[in-house]
Amino acid sequence: MTRERLLDPQRLNLYAYARSNPLEFTDPDGMDITLGSCAEGDRQKCFQDVRAGLTKQDRAHVHLVEGNGKNGFKEGEYGITVDSHYQSNSGNFRTLQALANDHSAIATVDVLNGRDKFQVTLEISTELKNGQVIKTTLGTMTTFPDEAGGFAGYTFYPYGKNVPGPWSVGDFTDVVVNASRGDIPETIHHELRHVLLGDFGRKAPYGAHGTGQVDKQTAEAEKEASRNKSQK
Numbered sequence: 001m002t003r004e005r006l007l008d009p010q011r012l013n014l015y016a017y018a019r020s021n022p023l024e025f026t027d028p029d030g031m032d033i034t035l036g037s038c039a040e041g042d043r044q045k046c047f048q049d050v051r052a053g054l055t056k057q058d059r060a061h062v063h064l065v066e067g068n069g070k071n072g073f074k075e076g077e078y079g080i081t082v083d084s085h086y087q088s089n090s091g092n093f094r095t096l097q098a099l100a101n102d103h104s105a106i107a108t109v110d111v112l113n114g115r116d117k118f119q120v121t122l123e124i125s126t127e128l129k130n131g132q133v134i135k136t137t138l139g140t141m142t143t144f145p146d147e148a149g150g151f152a153g154y155t156f157y158p159y160g161k162n163v164p165g166p167w168s169v170g171d172f173t174d175v176v177v178n179a180s181r182g183d184i185p186e187t188i189h190h191e192l193r194h195v196l197l198g199d200f201g202r203k204a205p206y207g208a209h210g211t212g213q214v215d216k217q218t219a220e221a222e223k224e225a226s227r228n229k230s231q232k
Contacts, residue, residue: 033080033100033192034073035064036110037118039179043078046111046184050080050096053185053225056232058093061086072103091217092189092224095196105200106172109188114146114180120166121159140169145178153177153187155194157201164204173200186225193221 038046047064054062061083067073072081082093082100099107112118119140127135138159145151156174159167168174175191177184197214198204209215 032072032103032106033096034106034108035078035080036108036174037112037116039111039113039116046109047078047080049111049184050109050188052229053092053189053221054096055088055090055093055228058086058088058090061088061093062096090224091220092192092228095189095192095221099192099196105202107175107192107195107200108172109175109177109191111177111179111184111188112145114150114178115144117142117144118174118176119143119169120156120174121169122166141166145176146180150181151176151178152181152183153191155191155198157198157204160201160204162204163201167201183222183226185229186222189221189225190218193217 035043035046035050040046040049044064051059051062063081065071065073065079065081067075067077067079069075073079080096080100082097084097084101086097088094088097110118119142121138122141123136124139125137127137145154154176156166156168156176157163158171158173159165173195175188175195177187177191181187194214197212197217209218
């Protein structure tokens with residue numbers, strides 16, 4: 001499936017993109033998934049977009065939880081949990097299951113309209129000494145999904161060594177989905193595959209599109225989501 005994506009730093013010089021670690025080598029520590037902003041209003045609707053990319057039989061094993069500070073999510077936060085012992089052959093389900101079932105890192109899925117503003121972290125200046133970086137100054141920039149040609153989906157990793165920027169504005173991976181570009185379930189699962197393959201930025205330099213299995217895995221995620229969303 002072809003759509004505009006903010007993946008090529010030559011197309012939009014504000015952004016760079018990198019991911020790694022094939023799906024077959026999932027992280028045994030697991031991750032958390034939360035739902036942030038939802039352009040459709042009710043987070044339940046954005047949760048349904050996540051579920052729509054899964055097979056009908058798998059959807060019952062994925063749950064939206066409103067955090068209360070005692071159930072693994074902060075008060076007011078909305079988290080996605082997945083039944084850990086349920087087995088499925090679905091790549092999209094296994095990706096979501098691997099990301100949701102422990103607590104070593106967090107990804108937040110924000111579904112925005114094209115002109116909705118969000119923030120990213122940028123490198124403002126770098127101080128060198130004898131050719132070596134001794135200090136990097138970071139700042140934030142407000143942008144929106146349709147800026148400079150726009151994107152359908154993009155994953156911003158936390159700032160870290162060898163992680164290309166721009167970065168999320170915290171210690172979480174920010175998956176930004178542009179609802180104005182349509183195909184929301186496909187975009188969500190494309191980006192979630194990147195979250196897994198990129199190991200939340202911890203192996204970011206090795207997973208850019210065109211590297212390893214990234215193109216294959218993200219294409220499969222989109223195709224599966226497209227098939228599944230027609231199931232009622």
